[in-house]
Amino acid sequence: MTYVIKRAGKRQAEEFAPHKVHSSVRSACLSVRSPEGEAETIAARVGDVVSQWIHTKPSVTSHDIRRVAATALEAFHPEAAYLYQNHELVV
């Protein structure tokens, strides 16, 4: 079981939830107007990459998950990866 340490350690660590990665990647793809099927496929593939990476680790930070997911997404959809990486750097 892998625990995720939330941003800046301010919130309690929680168990890794693959569906959260899936839905955030899917949203990023849809935000750049990808078709729904493509968004689902990409989200599933990125989810697999993150799950594989996380498999042997007892704990990771949410920032690490985002970084790995963004790197994986870059290969499938650079525009979505850009939004995914920058979503908190807009304001």
Added chain:
Amino acid sequence: MNYLDSLVIIAVAGLIHASFQLSVSMLTLLSSHTIGRRRSQARLLALMNSFTLGAAVMTVLLLSFAALVVSLSLDTRQNTLLAWTVTCGLLGGVGLAVWLFYYRREVGTTLWIPRGMARFLNRRAKSTKDPTEAFGLGLISVLAELLFVLAPILVAALVLVELPTTWQLVGIALYTVVSLLSLFVVNAWIGSGHSISRVQRWRESNKRFLQFAAGSGLLILGFYLYVDHVVTVTALAAAGGAL
């Protein structure tokens, strides 16, 4: 100063207002979250238009209020000179502040506003589903940047009170439309089905230019108005007194 000069100064002040980016950032976030949730195009347009309307209403309210305060407090020529001097100083100060602080020194288009406030605005943009909420968000987006938009608004207010009533309405409408130009462009771009990431990439790659242009605009306008409304008036009064 004739009407055309006054309207040009109001338009320039509005253009400087338009170069401030908080409203555009929030509109980008709002539309990004809305599209990401597969909401309909009609809903997206309703939210974006409500947001823009909110920003327009707050701009009109702020400008009208500033013009009211200015018109009530400027009773003598001394007061008018003092108000112009203070406003020109404010333009210079805000111009320098824009050059130094407007964007943070990090990737993306993160602005000067405190991070806690930025996270709050981000959360609000994310949870906005209703046009009324979007309208409120538009109101807040202008109010939250009052520190920077106050200078161009004061300039427009000082010019407005010298115009006849009908032209004051024209001036308010002109300032509001010009100050919202950037929102209109983003609204039309996203509303016509283009990608948000292109807007955001453009903003990121041109942010230093926008920052330089806004700061320079404030400094140049401040210098011009100081010469035109303070130095010239004082010199003419002194020459009139000497004759």
